[in-house]
Amino acid sequence: MSNQEKMSCERRRILAATVAVGGVGAAAAVVPFVSSMLPSERAKAAGASVEADISNLQPGQKLTFEWRGKPVWILKRTQAMLDTLSQQDSQLADPASDKDSQQPAYCKNSHRSQKPEILVVVGICTHLGCSPSERFKAGTDEGMPADWKGGFFCPCHGSTFDLAGRVFKKMPAPDNLEVPPHRYLSDTRILIGEDPEA
Secondary structure, eight states, X not given: OOXXXXXXXXXHHHHHHHHHHHHHHHHHHHHHHHHXXXXXXXXXXXXXXXXXXXXXXXXXXXXXXXXXXXXXXXXXOOHHHHHHGGGOGGGBSSTTOOOGGGSOGGGOSTTOSSSTTEEEEEOSOTTTSOOOEEEOSSTTTTXXXXXXXXXXXXXXXXXXXXXXXXXXXXXXXXXXXXXXXXXXXXXXXXXXXXXXXX
């Protein structure tokens, strides 16, 4: 083998080694980059369904659970609370909850829930994202008007919602409170974030 052939063979080996090392280096650089684009465990958990235990929830009480970084309220309404729902339709901006984006189809009814006594809503005002306060007592006891029948009050800009999360007319909030997808695992356990068909 001549010197020229030896040098040519050596160049090919060097070129092959360089390409191999470069390929390994490129792969090593790409793996962390691609990994950084995948959702973290925290992000996966933030989008996950949340199981709510309501076994200790008494009539007239509300529990709060976090789902996707939002407060979700579960209110166990008394019969008296349910009776007020039909009495206020003329005062509500969207009494029939006609906007489909406000609740799943299985909650599009007068009480906006699967079970009349259990209300599940996202506790965020649809105006600017504040969190309303509960004002469950009727009348002026909690600083509300005399004809108040109970519901939620957003102290930031004064929006009011009834005990089904429906917004009253002429309020800053444009929509009813959102009803998240949810399904019952049992009478005392609700899975927030999944529809019943799932």
